[in-house]
Amino acid sequence: MRSATLVAIAWAAATNAALAQDFSGDIGDATLSLTLEDDGLYLVELQYDSGSNSDEQYLSIGVGQDGTTSCGMGDSSMVVGRLCTSETCADGEPVQMYEPTMTGVEANTNSAGTLANTSITRDGTVLTLSFVADMIGDVSLDDVQCVIWAAGDLTSSSDNDYLAYHGAKKSANNEVVFADLGSPASANATQEPTAAPTTEPTAAPSSTETAGVLTGLDGGLTIEYELASDTEVQITMSYAMSSGWIAIALSSDGSMIGSRAVFGGTGVSGLPAEVGEYEITAYEAPSLYDGETSIQDTSVSVEDGVMQVTFTTDAIAGESLDADGAGKRIIFAVYEGSSWGPSHGANFGDSVDLVSWSSAGTVSGSDAKDLTAMYLAHGIMMILAFGFLFPLGTLPSALRHKLAPEPRWFHFHRAAQTLALLMALAAFAIAIYFVDEFSGEHFTNTHERLGLAVIIVTCLQPFFALFLRKGKSRSLWRISHYLFALFIFVGGIVNSYLGIDDIEGYLADSEQTALEALTYIGTAVTAFVVAIIFVMFAKRGYKSHDNHQHKKHASSTTSSGASTFDDINENPKSSGAEVLSPEANSSSDEHFPADSSKDASIRQVALT
Known part of the structure; x- marks a missing residue:
């Protein structure tokens, strides 16, 4: 038997003198009978109509010293009687003492008390458990404060000594029956319990109905x-x-x-x-x-x-x-x-x-359905932004010498990066919302803190492009632009994996798997784009060094120099020629096309 909810009756009055009387009465759906014998032992009989004719049943009674308002099976020693075959009783006795454990019960073979004249019988559907004892477990029956009972079926599993969960066949919660065993009566008379002569006892908090x-x-x-x-x-x-x-x-x-x-x-x-x-x-x-x-x-x-x-x-x-x-x-x-x-x-x-x-x-x-949907939306949008749009939007810049002339590559670059930024900000807003809604504490783990740093750097990219790329800050902007881009790529992907780990358990297995697969693909796309950027950097950086002597012949208006591939703007329409703008070299570079108003100042410098 695993447990029973609370049912308590007063087993005896406060003194041993009260135990000279017998008791018989109902405790819930069961009937308990106590008889004090001459040798100081108690004859205990418990009857219960289980409604079943099965011979694979049990009936049990537990006693405790915790008082009538807190008596529970987890604190009680008990006697269990089993109607059983050799398979369900194994080598154990049909009637035994038991003690509760964290997961059920176990037989108690160490009790110093007497347990004799034991029997468990069935008459039709009525089970009767009977035994003589002076102690149950380590609880003397003279000191008993409360009683609980339960009945159930036996199973073929040896767990809990073949005792199945009793379900509704148990004591009703907090049904307290007080027996005044001190009332005058003959020593062997059986009487119905009566109330105390002066005042009604204080019952346990009523919870016979669900609170x-x-x-x-x-x-x-x-x-x-x-x-x-x-x-x-x-x-x-x-x-x-x-x-x-x-x-x-x-x-x-x-x-x-x-x-x-x-x-x-x-x-x-x-x-x-x-x-x-x-x-x-x-x-x-x-x-x-x-x-x-x-x-x-x-x-x-x-x-x-x-x-x-x-x-x-x-x-x-x-x-x-x-x-x-x-x-x-x-x-x-x-x-x-x-x-x-x-x-x-x-x-x-x-x-x-x-x-x-x-x-x-x-x-x-x-x-959690709304929260789960937000988790999915946040994860998918962030992975699309940092695993696909940001790196793919960088390709036109990396391959601009292989694509059509400006400003087509720039328009594509700007559109893709803007869309990625807006998507990342929307996903960030979703995260802020569901943390407010379900937790309330922001930036408490690595995923949240790294995500905040990546979002801040991502927002700084266009800010620096607008205000630092011209004039004396142009070199600083160029360096920060590449370093920030690298941090966004790596930080975005790493944080995607951290986020997937954080929400594991909140998503269905299929949703978790799909999100992981999307992250793997985004990682591959980002790695591919980064590899192309480094290859193009190496190739074009080498060519610019190889053509260093040619650029010495350029006009003094290009004195700001095009010593790296960032300042070379090849004209695919000219054979061996480069179209340069003074403004493009002095206040801009190939990441941003020259204004149309300055097109008239474009001059051709031959690089032979």
């Missing part, structure tokens, strides 16, 4: 929450799938990084625990929280194609739920599959507002 529901993923995910005590909350998450995991996390800003989460699931290879606590520190498959855990009464079941994960806690991975306070902002995610990893695709969302655990009603979570 609240958070819905997400277009209503496909429901997260029900209710107070289990003054400090604890019982949470039940449901989603239509048979294999995968469901997660809920406390997050102050809606971000996954830095959140404290509970993951629960089944059928997932490598899942660290059926239900476990995690501290999310990176976009990768998390490891179990290594601090003191708080979750209890954990269970995972799949019925009629719906997975349900349940647990009770007052904290997640060290962070308090603040059950009696204003509440918490929570995020959620669902992964449908069979492999443990960080990916959950678009199946995640955010409560946006604080969830008050004690408030009834339905809260609609903000789903």
Whole structure:
């Protein structure tokens, strides 16, 4: 048996004298009978109508010392009786003591108490568990404060000693029944429980109805929450799938990084625990929280194609739920599959507002579909800008001596770079928006900081071209133009890969693969363009050096020199001649064509 929600009854009054009386009464759908025998042992009988004629069932009872408002299976020692064959009981006894674990239960063979006269029987659909004991686990029955029970089916799996999740066959939450065992009665008389003679006892916080529901993923995910005590909350998450995991996390800003989460699931290879606590520190498959855990009464079941994960806690991975306070902002995610990893695709969302655990009603979570669409738009636009448009827009400049005369190459260069800049700025604006919407903290990681630097340098390119390329600043502009371009190429591509790593898990696998493929192609295009630029630089730089003596014969109006390929403007219509403009050499260069008003001043200088 994995867990049960809270059901508590007073086993006895505060003193041993009260235990001289017997008790018989209903606790939820089950009936409990206690008889104190002469040797100080208790005869315990629990009956439950399971509605099944199967001989592969179990019935269990747990006891604890935590008090009637916080008794849970995770804190209780228990006795489990199994109607079973040799396959489902293996070598164990049909009736045994058990202790809870993080993922279920394990047999307790170290109890110092007596467990005798054990039996588990079925009469039609009614199961009866009977035993005589003075202790269950390490809890003396004289000191018992609360009782819980559950029933379920046996499985062929040895996990949890063949005990399957009990589903709805369990104690109703916080159904508290008080028995006044101190009332006058004969020693062996069986009586119905009566109320205390003076005042009604204070019951646990009422949560027989769900206090609240958070819905997400277009209503496909429901997260029900209710107070289990003054400090604890019982949470039940449901989603239509048979294999995968469901997660809920406390997050102050809606971000996954830095959140404290509970993951629960089944059928997932490598899942660290059926239900476990995690501290999310990176976009990768998390490891179990290594601090003191708080979750209890954990269970995972799949019925009629719906997975349900349940647990009770007052904290997640060290962070308090603040059950009696204003509440918490929570995020959620669902992964449908069979492999443990960080990916959950678009199946995640955010409560946006604080969830008050004690408030009834339905809260609609903000789903991730819009965020996923923005991730895709941002990534695609940035890769198109920095992997395609920027490098391809540079080719006309690099190949201008092989293309048609100015200003055609320049117009293409300017148009492509302008379009790339506008696309990059639009993608940057999308990033600013979704960080504001879902996180609130900007430039907190390498991808965001490098992206900001690349955008700033990209915007400086046209600014420098307009204000620094003429006059004395022309040499500075030429150097900065090439260096900035190189930084934009390399920085843009590197940042694309960083971004893909950051959003891994937020996109569907197919979307992630497509984005990675587009980045690989953009990388190849950029590498190809950079290679062409270096080859053309080498070739034309060598030619300009080889023709150095020819340029000495040029007119003194070209005294600013064309010592590199940047100042050579070949005229394809002239055989062995170069068309130069005084303005082109003194205040401009071939990256920007001469103004048409100056065309009349063009003169031809023969280079022989």
